[in-house]
Amino acid sequence: MIDKSLFRFPGFRWAMGMLAMLSLVQGASIVAQAYGLTRALVEIWQRHALSSLPLPVAIFAVAFACRQLCEVGKQRVATSYAGGVVSELRPQAQRKIFRLGPAALAKRGTGASVTMLIDGLDQTKTYIQTVLPKMMDMSFIPVIVLVAVWSQSWLSGLVLLLMMPLLFFFMAILGIAARDKSDKQYAEFRELNNTFVDTILGLPTLKMLGVDKEYERTVASASDRFRKRTNSVLRVAMTSTFALDFFTTLAIAIMAVALGNGLINGTVALFPALLSLILAPEYFLPIRQFGDDYHATLNGKNALQDINGLLDTPESEPDDELDWRGWGSDSTLSVRGLDFAYDAEDGNEAHSDTAAANQSDDAHPALRDLSFTLHGFEKVAIIGRSGAGKSTLIDLLAGFNIPQSGAVELDGQQLTQFNAPAWQRHISYIPQTPYIFSGSIASNIRFYNQSASDSDVRAAAEQAGLGDWLGTLPDGLDTLIGEGNRGISGGQAQRIALARVIADHSRSILLFDEPTAHLDIETEYDLKQTLLPLMESHLVIFATHRLHWLANVDKVLVLDGGRITEAGMPGELIGRGGPLSELIGELGGNRIEGYFNE
Numbered sequence: 001m002i003d004k005s006l007f008r009f010p011g012f013r014w015a016m017g018m019l020a021m022l023s024l025v026q027g028a029s030i031v032a033q034a035y036g037l038t039r040a041l042v043e044i045w046q047r048h049a050l051s052s053l054p055l056p057v058a059i060f061a062v063a064f065a066c067r068q069l070c071e072v073g074k075q076r077v078a079t080s081y082a083g084g085v086v087s088e089l090r091p092q093a094q095r096k097i098f099r100l101g102p103a104a105l106a107k108r109g110t111g112a113s114v115t116m117l118i119d120g121l122d123q124t125k126t127y128i129q130t131v132l133p134k135m136m137d138m139s140f141i142p143v144i145v146l147v148a149v150w151s152q153s154w155l156s157g158l159v160l161l162l163m164m165p166l167l168f169f170f171m172a173i174l175g176i177a178a179r180d181k182s183d184k185q186y187a188e189f190r191e192l193n194n195t196f197v198d199t200i201l202g203l204p205t206l207k208m209l210g211v212d213k214e215y216e217r218t219v220a221s222a223s224d225r226f227r228k229r230t231n232s233v234l235r236v237a238m239t240s241t242f243a244l245d246f247f248t249t250l251a252i253a254i255m256a257v258a259l260g261n262g263l264i265n266g267t268v269a270l271f272p273a274l275l276s277l278i279l280a281p282e283y284f285l286p287i288r289q290f291g292d293d294y295h296a297t298l299n300g301k302n303a304l305q306d307i308n309g310l311l312d313t314p315e316s317e318p319d320d321e322l323d324w325r326g327w328g329s330d331s332t333l334s335v336r337g338l339d340f341a342y343d344a345e346d347g348n349e350a351h352s353d354t355a356a357a358n359q360s361d362d363a364h365p366a367l368r369d370l371s372f373t374l375h376g377f378e379k380v381a382i383i384g385r386s387g388a389g390k391s392t393l394i395d396l397l398a399g400f401n402i403p404q405s406g407a408v409e410l411d412g413q414q415l416t417q418f419n420a421p422a423w424q425r426h427i428s429y430i431p432q433t434p435y436i437f438s439g440s441i442a443s444n445i446r447f448y449n450q451s452a453s454d455s456d457v458r459a460a461a462e463q464a465g466l467g468d469w470l471g472t473l474p475d476g477l478d479t480l481i482g483e484g485n486r487g488i489s490g491g492q493a494q495r496i497a498l499a500r501v502i503a504d505h506s507r508s509i510l511l512f513d514e515p516t517a518h519l520d521i522e523t524e525y526d527l528k529q530t531l532l533p534l535m536e537s538h539l540v541i542f543a544t545h546r547l548h549w550l551a552n553v554d555k556v557l558v559l560d561g562g563r564i565t566e567a568g569m570p571g572e573l574i575g576r577g578g579p580l581s582e583l584i585g586e587l588g589g590n591r592i593e594g595y596f597n598e
């Protein structure tokens with residue numbers, strides 16, 4: 001019932017200790033409260049003097065107050081512990097998502113990941129703060145009440161004792177059914193979130209293609225499936241509440257009949273009979289409350305397991321040992337026999353420690369036996385058909401994809417992968433759609449170099465060709481862009497990404513993944529004029545379909561099916577009839593000679 005992962009959080013023992021103590025005090029208060037009430041009722045029934053009432057009434061009042069204070073105390077302890085757990089989990093989950101990188105995020109789904117980090121953590125908090133006090137109540141209060149009832153009427157005690165296993169039996173049966181339904185409901189919830197977020201992100205395209213209504217129906221049908229799942233969980237929840245209420249009422253009724261008979265026959269006195277009857281509902285109350293809340297908290301338990309699943313996703317430790325000052329004109333990177341496969345099982349990169357497992361049928365080899373050497377400020381194009389492995393290679397060089405095998409040597413030092421912070425600190429990455437966050441243009445340009453001065457930012461913006469556009473904006477560099485702010489064009493986004501690289505003077509490795517794929521020819525040409533001088537003092541690795549870039553690079557790696565089929569200087573390879581020439585023919589690059597003559 002309690003997720004075992006909670007044991008490892010600091011403060012768990014303290015919280016459980018406090019909750020146990022408060023439950024014990026509350027159990028004693030419940031008995032004292034019932035005692036005061038019963039004593040007062042019996043005094044009135046037996047028409048004793050009024051002076052006999054103040055003591056039992058005072059006992060009742062003090063016990064009642066103590067019971068309520070214990071309740072408040074338990075809530076505070078549980079809420080503070082739950083808050084502590086969630087505030088520890090939140091940054092851990094965020095950091096993990098960052099470390100796992102784009103492949104893991106793509107597999108999990110953006111919608112589900114966002115929901116997990118916001119709603120999932122809130123549900124986890126509700127689960128912890130509800131389930132812990134209820135567990136403690138269930139462990140202690142029925143025992144205290146049972147002892148009190150047994151001491152007054154063994155027969156009543158026996159009825160209560162016998163009824164408990166029956167209740168647990170029904171709870172377990174319905175709990176298993178609820179668990180199964182709740183798991184399915186949670187899976188549906190994740191699917192709904194992903195469908196919804198994907199549809200929202202793709203809305204401009206969907207509208208343009210006139211298929212937005214169709215997707216509206218897809219979202220509607222996903223939410224309808226979720227509604228049905230929720231209803232089926234609620235049905236089980238109601239059935240279990242009904243079963244618990246039915247059996248507890250039955251037990252109390254049996255007790256009442258037995259005690260009533262005893263009273264009529266004179267075999268039972270009024271005080272023990274009344275005390276047992278008043279205490280009987282208190283005996284069942286903790287288990288009924290646990291049953292009521294159990295279904296409501298299942299989502300929280302699922303969310304916690306989801307978060308734990310994310311945190312337990314294997315990742316290779318970053319190579320903190322690498323002592324490397326950065327890329328220079330004499331630097332060399334040598335890669336030998338590198339293999340990488342996407343793992344279908346969890347969608348994350350297959351990791352070196354599970355290398356053998358990755359050769360299973362589930363693994364999708366995306367890069368095979370890659371060997372190449374990069375030197376100084378070379379410009380290297382990675383060319384290949386769609387799906388050849390270009391982006392996978394760029395992600396691997398950025399340290400997101402971890403190779404299963406192969407050797408990497410960087411300036412004489414051995415590496416097994418590229419997620420070494422010393423390497424990553426020197427990389428700038430420009431994808432097809434650069435990441436523009438919500439904030440001013442200036443803060444977006446300071447992405448790599450937070451301490452860039454205003455004049456540096458302005459100069460970088462000018463150099464990246466943003467000057468004319470900024471001149472038309474009333475707030476210039478302070479204009480807010482990104483989510484919820486002013487929209488910008490694909491070309492402007494690429495220029496901001498370039499300005500980031502210009503404003504930073506410490507990163508000398510540029511990774512480009514089709515940076516101009518979405519741009520029209522004129523914008524691409526403009527951007528190219530800005531890019532070319534920037535490329536001079538950098539090692540540039542450039543994945544592209546656009547063949548005109550071949551005229552500006554020193555080396556080309558031709559990828560096909562994850563293998564390098566040809567490598568060398570473009571001028572030497574073109575026209576040789578090899579894989580590059582074949583590809584140029586396929587991509588309609590007959591004018592390639594023209595580019596070289598430009």
Ligand SMILES: Nc1ncnc2c1ncn2[C@@H]1O[C@H](COP(=O)(O)OP(=O)(O)OP(=O)(O)O)[C@@H](O)[C@H]1O
Pocket residue numbers: 103106107342343347364366384385386387388389390391392393
């Ligand atoms: N997250 C993933 N999980 C499983 N397989 C993947 C994943 N990402 C890519 N692949 C597969 O790996 C192979 C290489 O994909 P990659 O995106 O690197 O190709 P690409 O050359 O960049 O293609 P494009 O030019 O279309 O962008 C493809 O077969 C693709 O289906």
